[in-house]
Amino acid sequence: MHAAANVKLEASWKAALQDEFDKPYMRTLGEFLRAEKAAGKVIFPPGPLIFNALNSTPLPQMKVVIIGQDPYHGPGQAHGLCFSVQPGVPTPPSLQNIYKELKRDLNIDIAAHGCLQSWADQGVLLLNTSLTVEQANAGSHAKAGWQHFTDRIIEVASERGEHLVFILWGAHAQTKEKLIDASKHLILKSVHPSPLSAHRGFIGNGHFSRANKFLLQHGQTPIDWRLPAQA
Numbered sequence: 001m002h003a004a005a006n007v008k009l010e011a012s013w014k015a016a017l018q019d020e021f022d023k024p025y026m027r028t029l030g031e032f033l034r035a036e037k038a039a040g041k042v043i044f045p046p047g048p049l050i051f052n053a054l055n056s057t058p059l060p061q062m063k064v065v066i067i068g069q070d071p072y073h074g075p076g077q078a079h080g081l082c083f084s085v086q087p088g089v090p091t092p093p094s095l096q097n098i099y100k101e102l103k104r105d106l107n108i109d110i111a112a113h114g115c116l117q118s119w120a121d122q123g124v125l126l127l128n129t130s131l132t133v134e135q136a137n138a139g140s141h142a143k144a145g146w147q148h149f150t151d152r153i154i155e156v157a158s159e160r161g162e163h164l165v166f167i168l169w170g171a172h173a174q175t176k177e178k179l180i181d182a183s184k185h186l187i188l189k190s191v192h193p194s195p196l197s198a199h200r201g202f203i204g205n206g207h208f209s210r211a212n213k214f215l216l217q218h219g220q221t222p223i224d225w226r227l228p229a230q231a
Contacts, residue, residue, distance in 0.1 A: 052080025056120035084116035
């Protein structure tokens with residue numbers, strides 16, 4: 001019996017990834033997370049939201065993949081979608097810069113909240129390369145084994161998807177370019193939207209309009225990047 005049987009995961013992704021759950025790294029990762037919790041450490045996002053990106057964006061509906069790095073490590077922020085925070089939480093600085101570029105690129109008014117769930121619901125896979133983090137300890141789970149799993153997600157997206165847009169912001173995301181078939185997908189790259197780098201080419205990258213142009217060229221409905229007034 002597959003270890004995946006116990007994992008609450010959307011059916012198309014579960015079928016595509018089920019072999020991963022039987023691999024030694026995944027068992028080691030599970031043991032690591034259980035030990036961290038047993039030691040009293042607070043882990044984000046909450047357990048039911050660890051696979052939120054996959055559960056929100058089924059494989060057949062995926063159009064765009066945005067690759068992040070680590071979940072937010074402050075209380076109440078992370079909910080399993082990269083760059084996104086739960087409703088009621090202040091918009092983090094990188095996301096503020098994403099909104100600035102949306103305003104510049106598509107004249108979309110800056111949202112009053114930081115929840116990107118409506119993007120995920122339209123087919124934007126908001127994937128962090130680590131799916132968990134310890135509270136107040138950035139990068140703490142980066143070497144725990146998640147990279148093997150999330151690399152496989154990117155490979156599956158590249159293999160099964162047709163004419164997807166992969167958006168790689170910053171050096172970390174760009175290490176994943178080798179997993180993507182550039183002959184059938186559009187790969188968009190720039191510096192990270194972090195305040196440390198956004199002024200060096202993130203603002204002005206035009207990725208949102210370029211993604212929609214590519215989707216339209218291939219007969220897809222473009223993404224409505226506007227966020228609802230209330231998350």
